[in-house]
Amino acid sequence: MFQTAFKYYKARKPPPSFENVLIVGDDSYPFQAIEANLTGGTWDAASFRPVQEWRIFEVATRPGLFVIANPFTPAGQRHWMAASLIDYPAHPNTTNLSATQGDNSSIGNGWWQTLSTMSNSLDRRKFASTLRWSTLGYQYDWSNKVYAESRKQSFPPDLAQLVRTIASVLGFERFSPEAAIVNYYPTGTTLAGHTDHSEDDLTAPLLSLSFGQPAVFLIGGTSRDERPDAILLRSGDVLAMTGASRQCYHAVPRVFSDSELPEGVGKCIDRWKRTIYNTSQTDPMCENDWSLIDDYVQHCRININVRQVLKENQQALDGSANAGVS
Ligand SMILES: O=C(O)CCC(=O)C(=O)O
Numbered sequence: 001m002f003q004t005a006f007k008y009y010k011a012r013k014p015p016p017s018f019e020n021v022l023i024v025g026d027d028s029y030p031f032q033a034i035e036a037n038l039t040g041g042t043w044d045a046a047s048f049r050p051v052q053e054w055r056i057f058e059v060a061t062r063p064g065l066f067v068i069a070n071p072f073t074p075a076g077q078r079h080w081m082a083a084s085l086i087d088y089p090a091h092p093n094t095t096n097l098s099a100t101q102g103d104n105s106s107i108g109n110g111w112w113q114t115l116s117t118m119s120n121s122l123d124r125r126k127f128a129s130t131l132r133w134s135t136l137g138y139q140y141d142w143s144n145k146v147y148a149e150s151r152k153q154s155f156p157p158d159l160a161q162l163v164r165t166i167a168s169v170l171g172f173e174r175f176s177p178e179a180a181i182v183n184y185y186p187t188g189t190t191l192a193g194h195t196d197h198s199e200d201d202l203t204a205p206l207l208s209l210s211f212g213q214p215a216v217f218l219i220g221g222t223s224r225d226e227r228p229d230a231i232l233l234r235s236g237d238v239l240a241m242t243g244a245s246r247q248c249y250h251a252v253p254r255v256f257s258d259s260e261l262p263e264g265v266g267k268c269i270d271r272w273k274r275t276i277y278n279t280s281q282t283d284p285m286c287e288n289d290w291s292l293i294d295d296y297v298q299h300c301r302i303n304i305n306v307r308q309v310l311k312e313n314q315q316a317l318d319g320s321a322n323a324g325v326s
């Protein structure tokens with residue numbers, strides 16, 4: 001059932017219908033509006049709209065699955081896009097490029113620097129699509145499907161604060177962000193069905209932030225035999241897999257272009273556009289960086305997928321405890 005849905009949404013001819021796709025922000029079943037858990041704490045007012053305006057839903061068909069319809073300000077979206085493209089693929093983080101090209105990673109963010117020098121837009125687009133993932137905090141070992149204490153970097157403090165706020169609004173005040181996989185998807189690409197189970201604490205939420213082009217996200221049950229729900233994630237949308245949904249199969253069968261969305265479904269681009277108002281001193285991003293970032297997010301989707309790795313009070317990973325998980 002999972003694979004059938006995956007193939008359906010991946011197909012180009014004929015392209016899939018959006019008829020059964022749940023649109024984050026719609027108020028209808030199975031989205032059930034829930035109230036924010038308001039406990040104060042630090043608030044990143046530059047990134048987020050006021051919490052009173054947040055539209056938070058639990059997906060009734062998937063207990064423990066929460067979505068938040070774009071809680072970001074346009075400037076907030078641009079800030080996290082920039083972090084994802086300029087900072088996160090840089091040394092000492094591992095990327096798919098540094099993993100295969102060895103020591104090149106030690107010279108900083110070679111990918112971004114090379115991209116910045118390319119003047120031909122087709123060449124730039126082709127080169128841009130070579131970056132597919134980077135890892136933050138505990139660096140994920142894809143071959144052995146483990147995190148290791150020896151490959152731990154510090155987790156970006158501002159991202160940690162951002163996702164702690166989201167977790168606490170959802171009632172997970174003790175969430176501790178320790179690792180992230182940043183996925184970079186050129187339009188048309190996919191992520192195969194999987195569960196995330198290499199973390200020692202499977203009771204902590206998985207938090208996912210999406211920026212750029214839209215995608216259909218599939219989430220099923222704990223076996224591939226269950227029919228999944230299809231959810232449209234657009235720029236700024238937040239998804240949290242908690243409770244029973246934490247260990248469910250999920251996938252991204254297709255990243256779409258804004259232009260492929262049906263009439264009446266709001267485009268992503270309007271969510272990060274610079275307006276005259278917010279190009280003032282409050283937006284420090286330089287024009288040159290922004291035009292490259294804007295060019296990138298016209299053709300790609302970025303997903304920041306944040307995890308807690310350790311159990312509460314666990315000091316460090318014991319290699320033998322989590323080795324062998326597949
Ligand atoms: O891109 C997404 O929305 C999901 C990514 C994901 O499932 C993962 O990184 O494990």
Ligand SMILES: [Fe+2]
Pocket residue numbers: 194195196250
């Ligand atoms: Fe995942």
